[in-house]
Amino acid sequence: MRLPSYRLGVILAFILQVGLLGWLVADRALLIANGKEIRLDVVPVDPADLFRGDYVTLTYTISRIASTRVDGDNDFAWQDPIYVTIVQDGTDDSAGGWKATAISHEPPASGVYLKGTVRDTSTSGPCTGVSECTVYSVDYNLEQWFVPEGTGRDLEQLRNDQKISVDVAVAKNGRAALKRLLVDGQVKYVEGLY
Amino acid sequence: MQDAAYRKRLADDLPRWLDAGWVNAGGASAILADVDAAEGPRRTAFSLSAILGTLGALLLGLAVIAYVGSQWEAVPRVLRLAAIALALLIAYVATFEFDRRGHRIFAEAGLLAAGLVYAGAIALVGQAYHLSGDFAGAVMLFEAGILGAALFTGSPTLNMLGLIGAGYWTWLATSGNGIVPHWPSLVAMALGVVVATVQRAHYGRIVAVCAVMFWMALTLFELGHQHDWSFLGHLAAFATVSLAVFGVGAMLAGFARVPRIAALGDAVLWPALLAVLVTLGALQTTSHNLRVGEDVWNVIVVAGAIAVIAAGIATLFRLLSLLDFLAMLVLTAGTMAFTLFHPADDVARNAAGGAIVIVAALWAIGLGQSGRHPIGKAFGLAAFGLEVIYIYVFTIGSRIDTALAFLIGGVLFIVLAYVLFRIDRMLARRAAAATTVADATTETPAEAAAIVAPPVLPTVTMAPEPASIPAEAEPEPSALTEAQAEAPEVTTPPPDEESSGGGGAP
Numbered sequence: 001m002r003l004p005s006y007r008l009g010v011i012l013a014f015i016l017q018v019g020l021l022g023w024l025v026a027d028r029a030l031l032i033a034n035g036k037e038i039r040l041d042v043v044p045v046d047p048a049d050l051f052r053g054d055y056v057t058l059t060y061t062i063s064r065i066a067s068t069r070v071d072g073d074n075d076f077a078w079q080d081p082i083y084v085t086i087v088q089d090g091t092d093d094s095a096g097g098w099k100a101t102a103i104s105h106e107p108p109a110s111g112v113y114l115k116g117t118v119r120d121t122s123t124s125g126p127c128t129g130v131s132e133c134t135v136y137s138v139d140y141n142l143e144q145w146f147v148p149e150g151t152g153r154d155l156e157q158l159r160n161d162q163k164i165s166v167d168v169a170v171a172k173n174g175r176a177a178l179k180r181l182l183v184d185g186q187v188k189y190v191e192g193l194y
Numbered sequence: 195m196q197d198a199a200y201r202k203r204l205a206d207d208l209p210r211w212l213d214a215g216w217v218n219a220g221g222a223s224a225i226l227a228d229v230d231a232a233e234g235p236r237r238t239a240f241s242l243s244a245i246l247g248t249l250g251a252l253l254l255g256l257a258v259i260a261y262v263g264s265q266w267e268a269v270p271r272v273l274r275l276a277a278i279a280l281a282l283l284i285a286y287v288a289t290f291e292f293d294r295r296g297h298r299i300f301a302e303a304g305l306l307a308a309g310l311v312y313a314g315a316i317a318l319v320g321q322a323y324h325l326s327g328d329f330a331g332a333v334m335l336f337e338a339g340i341l342g343a344a345l346f347t348g349s350p351t352l353n354m355l356g357l358i359g360a361g362y363w364t365w366l367a368t369s370g371n372g373i374v375p376h377w378p379s380l381v382a383m384a385l386g387v388v389v390a391t392v393q394r395a396h397y398g399r400i401v402a403v404c405a406v407m408f409w410m411a412l413t414l415f416e417l418g419h420q421h422d423w424s425f426l427g428h429l430a431a432f433a434t435v436s437l438a439v440f441g442v443g444a445m446l447a448g449f450a451r452v453p454r455i456a457a458l459g460d461a462v463l464w465p466a467l468l469a470v471l472v473t474l475g476a477l478q479t480t481s482h483n484l485r486v487g488e489d490v491w492n493v494i495v496v497a498g499a500i501a502v503i504a505a506g507i508a509t510l511f512r513l514l515s516l517l518d519f520l521a522m523l524v525l526t527a528g529t530m531a532f533t534l535f536h537p538a539d540d541v542a543r544n545a546a547g548g549a550i551v552i553v554a555a556l557w558a559i560g561l562g563q564s565g566r567h568p569i570g571k572a573f574g575l576a577a578f579g580l581e582v583i584y585i586y587v588f589t590i591g592s593r594i595d596t597a598l599a600f601l602i603g604g605v606l607f608i609v610l611a612y613v614l615f616r617i618d619r620m621l622a623r624r625a626a627a628a629t630t631v632a633d634a635t636t637e638t639p640a641e642a643a644a645i646v647a648p649p650v651l652p653t654v655t656m657a658p659e660p661a662s663i664p665a666e667a668e669p670e671p672s673a674l675t676e677a678q679a680e681a682p683e684v685t686t687p688p689p690d691e692e693s694s695g696g697g698g699a700p
């Protein structure tokens with residue numbers, strides 16, 4: 001039986017849309033399964049500021065980068081893609097303590113790096129008194145952690161001295177996805193593959 | 195096209211033609227049946243039930259999106275994903291079933307629901323998998339899914355949804371984040387234009403054209419904001435860009451070899467004409483000069499040049515009449531001159547701006563009168579009326595001045611009317627003369643008239659069959675009766691008719 005083109009188109013449209021959605025999920029699952037796992041430290045914030053409705057806002061030590069403290073390019077404009085090379089003092093990748101060492105427009109040849117977007121540029125803050133210095137705020141698409149409605153209470157009772165960190169899977173091309181959220185080194189939430 | 199008015203006019207005219215003996219009773223009912231066959235399903239489908247069905251689908255789709263938005267965390271993530279895929283499947287199965295039973299309009303409603311569910315699905319996946327930071331990626335996914343589905347199904351509804359999404363994207367990026375020009379959303383719109391062109395959907399084309407013009411307007415506005423253009427500069431840029439869009443549309447409209455592109459060009463013309471009238475109307479109200487060294491001038495010059503060149507090409511290929519070309523030239527030059535030599539004096543400024551608007555209004559009326567852009571007449575008359583009210587209300591420097599302005603305007607219009615009337619008569623006479631030439635050279639009269647008659651005067655093409663027009667034809671002074679009256683007087687054709695007879699048809 002030969003279908004009229006409209007109905008055939010309806011079937012193709014469904015396959016296309018489901019395929020795109022499936023690709024979205026599978027792409028992230030592959031990243032989490034295969035990416036290199038690193039632990040990023042979340043900048044201590046007032047717990048009252050942590051919550052934005054149904055998600056947690058996460059700011060990392062590598063979210064604000066002063067150009068004087070890293071190598072590489074220093075001419076980023078707002079909304080530019082940015083590759084941030086990160087290194088860790090110790091040998092244990094999952095021990096945290098990752099710091100930004102270089103920023104560039106193109107992916108670096110080696111090392112662990114994250115791809116982000118310049119959200120803001122400013123010349124204040126750590127730059128005070130230093131000329132030729134810019135502080136870049138960078139988004140890595142890791143800034144929001146959705147929590148089940150009502151279960152965020154645990155996080156809201158965080159004390160200021162408690163330390164939040166996340167485990168992140170990093171792909172070769174610098175894309176990253178959230179894997180786990182930890183409080184004082186204890187796993188609080190885990191992301192499944194699907 | 196959903197042209198119920200056309201059927202009504204036919205139904206009104208047919209009895210007259212029947213009486214005149216031009217059609218027989220069988221032919222008349224066959225003509226109406228043919229129109230019903232072509233227009234019927236959609237005409238009846240645009241009844242209340244179809245509108246309710248579409249609105250219902252819209253609400254269902256929005257319900258899914260809202261449901262997703264309201265945090266749906268009680269259910270495990272995989273189940274949520276399955277549920278939203280199921281919702282998508284239901285929408286598509288319903289579409290499939292509606293089409294199988296011949297309810298195309300309900301099928302379109304089903305596709306609209308499916309498109310909205312798809313948007314909701316992207317939002318859900320983003321939220322469930324912590325991907326929502328990547329907004330541009332999500333919009334790209336939406337556009338790919340919707341425009342792809344529009345191409346597969348040929349659905350104008352889905353194409354419009356994609357175009358509206360692209361417009362929203364432009365707005366967020368350009369007005370919200372100040373990214374200008376925002377190319378990704380223009381690419382999405384260009385795809386929408388392509389899909390509408392492939393689909394041959396009338397309203398789809400118009401929405402596509404409006405989307406692109408929306409992009410242009412937002413881009414100009416944001417550029418102006420960032421470069422600190424004056425209000426006058428903004429408006430002059432809008433006006434010249436609108437003229438350029440009209441010129442390009444007129445050029446495209448003549449692609450007779452590719453009817454789809456010609457139809458796209460036609461769809462450009464009236465939104466562009468509306469934009470020209472609105473921006474010129476606003477232009478005259480500005481009271482501040484351009485700032486010194488304002489870089490908006492580059493935009494104005496480039497757009498003005500495109501407008502004139504495009505109109506020139508369109509005129510060369512007889513897609514616009516010489517009068518249209520002159521009108522566009524005057525409007526472009528007038529806009530530039532008005533912007534450059536902005537009169538400081540209120541009365542002078544309103545007089546100069548008003549003159550530009552009235553030229554534009556007359557031009558629009560002329561376009562409408564030529565029968566090619568019927569809506570132009572409505573736009574032009576509305577613009578003319580608003581302009582008269584504006585002049586009356588806002589230029590009361592003194593009542594005597596206003597009265598004088600109207601007096602001069604009235605006299606000018608009557609002179610113009612007389613000149614146009616003479617030109618009409620002259621053209622009609624030439625057309626009639628051409629008919630006699632054509633008869634002599636054994637060409638069929640209809641062909642010869644179609645070749646010689648200028649495209650501005652479609653009524654003249656009816657002239658070649660004087661014998662078939664009954665003697666008791668209504669004695670109104672139309673071009674038709676003029677042509678008959680004058681035809682016998684012409685004995686020798688003007689020499690240039692011979693050469694133009696061999697030229698390409700418009």
